[in-house]
Amino acid sequence: MTKKILCATDGTEHSAHAVELAATLAARLGARLSICAVNVAHGGARGPLIYAWEDDQVKKVLDSAAAVARQAGAHAVEELALRSREAASAIVQYAEENGFDHIVVGTGDKRGVSRLVLGSVAADVAGRAHCSVTVAR
Template identity: 40%
Template sequence: MNSNLLCAIDGSHSSDKAVDYAVDLARKTGAHLTFIAVNHVTDEDLSHSYFWDSTMLDAADAQMQGELESAFARAKAAGLQDVACAVEGGHNIAAAIIGFAEKNGYDHIITGSVGRTGVSRMLLGSIAQDVIVKAHCPVTAVR
């Protein structure tokens, strides 16, 4: 039985669907639900780049926090009490999600099946596919 759900969000349309699915599953099973966003701009990146300035970083952080707050509010509106949010860092988004899930005892990961599109998907691959293939626990990919 799923008692500890982790829902990865990225602001995409499929991520919104994953939030709805995760909230419904947590409500039906009484599971703890955590929403996770991955910040792929690391402190090391910042120290080697003139591209990222504090204004851009603040805007990116505000967007990520807004996405987490929206997911959290949707869960609360559905009556869930046992809800949390987390931010992980790392270039490999799938590895960050899986690592967080393993380290914190999550037994089910929920993710959207489409996030990146076009050239970035071709270059970076599918995050959902990597999570499905490499995770230690069941993964639900929501379309």
């Protein structure tokens, strides 16, 4: 039985679909919903560690996603700001360490060369996760 759902968002339209689906699932199943945004770090070894977003941008992404989730029927929504060098690893690790039994992520239209070059957080999460993963489109 699903009791804890983790939904990852990056503020894009694709992740908005994931938030709506996760909220609907949480409402129907009576599960707790946590929404996370991973602020990905770049650089570091010989230069400064630089994050993709400023803290206020992360807050804006999370607040917006939480509002969408509440509108879609989720009651108590937790917002989580994670920091990592790799989004998929951060999502999977947080879910496992905190006892989540379902992860919901969105996916874009990456195909062909762009998929090979850019990778896919959704595919990586699905391949690494200890629990069920739903990929929303």
